[in-house]
Amino acid sequence: MLLAIDIGNTEVTLGLFEGRKLKRSFRLSSETRRTADEVALALAQIFPELTPGRGHAAVIASVVPTATGSFAQAARKLCGGKPLEVSSRVSTGITIEYRDPESMGADRIANAAAALERYGAPVVVVDFGTATTFDVIVKDRRYRGGVIAPGIVTGAEHLIRRAARLSAFELRPPERIVGRSTEESLQAGVYYGAVGQVDAIVRRIAREERIRPKVIATGGLATMIAAHSETIQKVDPDLTLQGLRIIHERVRGGSGKAAPKAAAKPKQTRT
Secondary structure: OEEEEEEOOOEEEEEEEEOOEEEEEEEEEOOOOOOHHHHHHHHHHHOOOOOOOOOOEEEEEEOOHHHHHHHHHHHHHHHOOOOEEOOOOOOOOOEEOOOOHHHOOHHHHHHHHHHHHHHOOOEEEEEEOOEEEEEEEEOOOEEEEEEEEEOHHHHHHHHHHHOOOOOOOOOOOOOOOOOOOHHHHHHHHHHHHHHHHHHHHHHHHHHHHOOOOEEEEEEOOHHHHHOOOOOOOEEOOOHHHHHHHHHHHHHHHOOOOOOOOOOOOOOOOOO
């Protein structure tokens, strides 16, 4: 068994693999004050298959440093070995062309690895989370860079906090673009604003990079946004977990050696 843990700012996504098959996944809130014992208890309840001493393995991607230690300790307790922590220093087989590769989120590295194996290049991954991220992977397994925008829910919550006369509303596709109430107007603005943002950014990426990419969406709101997007071609809800499995197979199933600390120097941006 392989336990895959993706620690995000809002949620922790857990997956249990048997070989290459994802047996089950589960989401927890990102409560950074959980102790390692509390995390181990939760993991044992969610995945009773993780019996200590059975030689299981674990892999972690985290963008919340304060939560990483508790999950790593819990995974080690249940799986019996040190979990692999994904970063730009791990040998993923992807050339990261970020100026500072170590600043790249581990979840985005996992998304890139999964997108390459499952869909090929060029590919753009749109991940709907606390932030909406766009990852651009081109031929020769090069991660060109990406875009980070405010998350859909994050932006809506900030709008409501800053506007005295606006209140919380259900985020869903509205029946019409022209709202007949404040709630309908908010739904239309937030939803179609997100759809339009995705399509505009993807088209600009395609023009700038001179590519015709596959566009894959993942994250909690991916299915909802994809329903009216003109550029998203497929929704893959388990993309990040699959990427963690792929990276673990490459590192622990191969040489297991870490990649050099600095990735290849990025090529000059087109002007």
